[in-house]
Amino acid sequence: MRIMLVGDSMTIGSAGDYTWRYRMWQHLNRTYGGPYRIVGPRDTLYEVAAAAPVSHDYGDPAFPERARRHLAGWGEGWLHMAPLIAEAVRAHKADTLLISLGLIDLGFYTNADDTAANVRRFFAEARAAQPHLRAVLLPVIPNIRALTDTAFAAECDRFNELLAKAVADLSTPQSPLLLASPPVDYVLDRDTYDGTHPSPSGEHLLAAAFADALHQGWDVGGPYEPVA
Numbered sequence: 001m002r003i004m005l006v007g008d009s010m011t012i013g014s015a016g017d018y019t020w021r022y023r024m025w026q027h028l029n030r031t032y033g034g035p036y037r038i039v040g041p042r043d044t045l046y047e048v049a050a051a052a053p054v055s056h057d058y059g060d061p062a063f064p065e066r067a068r069r070h071l072a073g074w075g076e077g078w079l080h081m082a083p084l085i086a087e088a089v090r091a092h093k094a095d096t097l098l099i100s101l102g103l104i105d106l107g108f109y110t111n112a113d114d115t116a117a118n119v120r121r122f123f124a125e126a127r128a129a130q131p132h133l134r135a136v137l138l139p140v141i142p143n144i145r146a147l148t149d150t151a152f153a154a155e156c157d158r159f160n161e162l163l164a165k166a167v168a169d170l171s172t173p174q175s176p177l178l179l180a181s182p183p184v185d186y187v188l189d190r191d192t193y194d195g196t197h198p199s200p201s202g203e204h205l206l207a208a209a210f211a212d213a214l215h216q217g218w219d220v221g222g223p224y225e226p227v228a
Contacts (some may be wrong), residue, residue, distance in 0.1 A: 001036040001220070003028075004071055004094035006081060008104045010197055010206070011072035014046045018059035018200060023207035023226075024098070025067045031215075031222035039092035040069035059200075077105035078118035085122055090129040097126070097135035098210045102159055103143060103196070112155045116162035123170050123177075136178045136213045138206070139163055144188055144195025180213040 005011060005021050013019035021038075028036060043065060047055040053074060071088050073080065078101045088094065105115040119137075126133050139160040146153035164179055171177040183205035188195050191202030198206055208224035215221050 003096045004040045005098045007072040007100040009074040015055035015057040020203040020206035027211045038067045040071045043068040046074040082122040086125040086129040100138040102140040106155050112159035119166050134176045138180045178217040180209045
């Protein structure tokens, strides 16, 4: 199994973060009995002071370089990843994608319908590189802007509906897709440090959403259990 984690700022993380990618690596090491690799063209965190993804200052310095690989970017969404995914999948021989995207698209670039169109473009490109690709997709989860901007909250809800439809339409026996359940009891004051980006507790909840989907949908690994 060759897993690529695809996402925006919540996935790449910033300097000093553990990241949910780290939590997923811990989980797979504990529960997955077969060989696997985490793959991707990038391995850095975002450095706020430099305004660039140039940091290697992970919360746990023992997080091995080989497990830090990803395709995630601060300020990048479905719009940005669709043109990149075929080459990333091809070059790194990814066969399983864990995807957390959409919030940045809706916040800055595209409406729900155009974002959903980019989801479909993304999978057309990814499958051109790997026809047997499988993926778990996380819906857009709560954030502070949606609490006060009703139009934005409506776009998030609309996109999540369209995302569920895309997963149902595009999933095939050859290339199955799963829609992860949003984290239960995700509390912005506790599970984010700024209303959007995950705190340590939020990292565990994001990792758990993917881990539980993998376990329940494909019998990969086991139920998620947080480790400090």
